[in-house]
Amino acid sequence: MKRTVPILAIVVMFAGGLHAANHYDDKLAELLKTRPNGIVRVIIQRTVPVNAAHAAEISNAGGRVVGELDMIQAQVAFLPVSQLERMAANPTVKNISIDDYVQGQAGQPYVVSGAAKAYDAYGVTGKGIGVAVVDSGIAPHPDLKILKAVDFVDTTRAGGYDPFGHGTHVAGIVAGSGAASNGTYKVYQQHHRGHPMGDP
Structure with a gap:
């Protein structure tokens, strides 16, 4: 029995090392090598809701909690790299x-x-190309020229609308004219090395 104890100890230590290594990102792993005596600001995500005992753990490790992110059960803290x-x-x-x-x-x-x-x-600009965005919808917007809006969920609705905003956002990426921002934010008619990117 005594002969198996050192072997078991090695296995447990090795498994523990793998367990820990899988719980922090590559940037922190690099800091362990390059700045082992430094301090780093981290986000510590918990498996349970954050409580006072967790703050005490960080404090006992020489760290300091500077914030909490309740939505993801996490703490923001300064922690010794070691x-x-x-x-x-x-x-x-x-x-x-x-x-x-x-x-x-x-x-x-x-x-x-x-x-x-x-x-x-290829010299292509997108001019003359029509694009259909199948998404959450599309709301009327001065940056967008909506040729047709079809609702596949509620066929009684007419015209463009977007209850979530995602479809309008995507349409803006595809073909926003920049009209609402006086041309600051637009996709087409951009210039690249002095050449216009075209106008659909």
Whole structure:
């Protein structure tokens, strides 16, 4: 029996390491290697609603809670990088992710959508192409030229409407003219390297 104890201990430790490693993201894993003595701002998502005991756990680990995200059962906290694995191994911790700055990447939709490449490679602009958006609906909007609106759910309704807004948003991405923003936000008639992207 004594001979099996060290083997079991190794297996348990290895399994515990895998358990912890699966509970924090790659950026935090990298910090463990490059800045093990640093402090990092993280989002700690729990498997249960956040309570005072969770805040105490973070405090005891040398961290500090700066906010709560009730909708996802999470806390925002500053935590010593050296405590990440210990915190991730906590059975009430579902996931730990770095609380990093993010920014939108669709500032130039004609570029990120591939329209600019299509223009450069083939000279196509989308002019003369009709698009049907099958979505939550489409609401009247000065940026949009709605040729026809059909309701597949309530056939008694006439004209364009959108109870959720998603369909109107998608239609704006596809063919927004920018009329409501004096041309600031528009999809077609964009310019790429001095060339107009076309007008449908």
